[in-house]
Amino acid sequence: MARALVLKSTSEPLSLEVNPIPTAVPGSVVVKVLGLAVIPYLHAILDGSLPYSITLPMVPGSSCIARIHSVGPDAISLSPGKLVFCDLTVRARDDPNLAILMGIHGGAAPKLMDGEWRDGAYAEYAKFPIENVFPLNEEILLRKLGYSIEDLCTIPSHLIPYGGLSEIDVRAGDTIIVAPATGKFGGSAVTTALAMGASVVACGRNASTLQTMSTLFSSTGRLSTVILTGDVAVDTKAMIAASGNDGKGADAYIDFSPPEAAKSNHIRAALAALRPKGRAVFMGGIVGGVEINYQMVMMKSLRVQGKFMYEREMIVRLIGMVENGNLKLGETGTGFKTVGRFGLDGIQDALIAAKDTAGWGKQVVLLP
Ligand SMILES: NC(=O)c1ccc[n+]([C@@H]2O[C@H](COP(=O)([O-])OP(=O)(O)OC[C@H]3O[C@@H](n4cnc5c(N)ncnc54)[C@H](OP(=O)(O)O)[C@@H]3O)[C@@H](O)[C@H]2O)c1
Incomplete structure (x- = not known):
């Protein structure tokens, strides 16, 4: 019993x-x-x-x-x-x-x-x-x-963003925008993408959380932060500048917006900050629609997709990353x-x- x-x-x-x-x-x-x-x-x-x-x-x-x-x-x-x-x-x-x-x-x-x-x-x-x-x-x-x-x-907190990051083929050498980056899964997307070898542009409203992340992961040399202003043009410019890549824009974007962020402009800004043929994955909880610049998606040949959870083989790979020390757990590892x-x-x-x-x-x- x-x-x-x-x-x-x-x-x-x-x-x-x-x-x-x-x-x-x-x-x-x-x-x-x-x-x-x-x-x-x-x-x-x-x-x-x-x-x-x-x-x-x-x-x-x-x-x-x-x-x-x-x-x-x-x-x-x-x-x-x-x-x-x-x-x-x-x-x-x-x-x-x-x-x-x-x-x-x-x-x-x-x-x-x-x-x-x-x-x-x-x-x-x-x-x-x-x-x-x-x-x-x-x-x-x-x-x-x-x-x-x-x-x-x-582990599950990292596995969920790993599902989306894997789905859009994020690899070592890529630059990915994470917005919002200060939530449970957004923050874990930052850690996981860094562990996968990508450079990360972490975006959010909360300057203090972004500063803590910046300090914790400074040794990677691959994390930059953008404080969102809500102005699409200003935020797009800041994301592109933080992405490096000769001003061409980031390779990828992962979104973990909760329902209450449905009217926020960060999704438009992040899509606009992608390079041609950039990839985006929506993993948040927004109910209903968000405004997207259709013509820009078409002209830049962007790939935008959703992802629920992860696939079985992704669990095996993430456990491998933890056991091999790529993804370091604990307060000093993932925060x-x-x-x-x-x-x-x-x-x-x-x-x-x-x-x-x-x-x-x-x-x-x-x-x-
Ligand atoms: N695809 C999947 O399989 C999957 C799995 C699990 C969860 N989810 C979804 O993921 C979503 C996020 O979950 P979570 O646990 O990470 O949430 P959370 O910890 O509450 O984080 C929410 C994030 O959204 C930001 N935010 C809140 N309101 C905002 C607004 N009006 N404008 C801009 N940013 C705003 C917060 O920023 P501040 O720090 O500035 O407040 C924070 O970064 C949930 O809605 C959930 O349904 C999806």
Whole structure:
């Protein structure tokens, strides 16, 4: 038997229950959950104020760091005791373009959440699809590099921007505009792009956060910052100047705008600051349309696309970047600080503390 947090209704708080440990059937792995970061708006999903599609009752979910407890009979290389990263993006096996976020959002394949993959990792033990479980090199990560489980809990924050950066083929030697760069995922896009060998133009309204980033990553020699004024012409000029590249503009742009930035001019400015044949990826949460200069996109042959999460092979590559030391975790590496640690019985305090971790560089962790 093991403890799990269960949401029975959006009008009731999570209840801590004791249930049987899940069974690993073919195609699945059961893990002992070691740690996960609590997303800042989880409280709003659980109380229904953020109307994500969820099937109740359910155990909420997140990607997590875990140790394998048991494996289904078709597991070949995964075995009990192994340290692993477990991804919450569950894709339909008969149509991988359709996915849910386990324990958070029924997304495009609610049938998966209705049945087999309803319960997430807010528990002592959780069951994941076998293809969502990725081995971690414990010797390198915990001993040689000296990371804690909390440090490893920041992997998902980098994985999401890595999905977009990979999708538009950002490579060493490219210059990429990140705007806004001061949010949780925008900030992680800065760190991740630097780790990939790109030069970064980090743009935002918050001069103090940009200054902190600038200081932390000064040793790379590849980070410049632009304080957004809201004037498209002024911001475009500043982004082009910061991109170097003989004034031709940046190679790429990644956007992580939240809904409240829908009317901000930074997207227009960043697109205008791209060189001909530049690439842009939209990964934010804007609902509805944004104004884009159609003729400029056409005349400069720009490529503009969206990206939801990341693909499986990107998880393998990002873990490789962490194990090889390209992406350095921890407060001095990515700037991420753990500001709260809670057990399952402290979930209500964890949800409150996590609200304050929106923005770059902070996390609250649950250590079941
Ligand atoms: N594509 C995906 O798979 C995926 C995955 C996860 C999340 N997302 C989306 O990513 C978005 C960002 O999430 P987050 O956690 O990074 O948010 P966050 O930590 O709250 O950061 C928000 C960022 O937006 C900036 N901002 C807010 N209002 C603005 C405005 N009016 N004008 C210009 N900038 C503004 C903030 O700048 P200041 O510092 O100046 O306030 C900050 O840089 C969310 O909407 C989420 O839905 C997408």
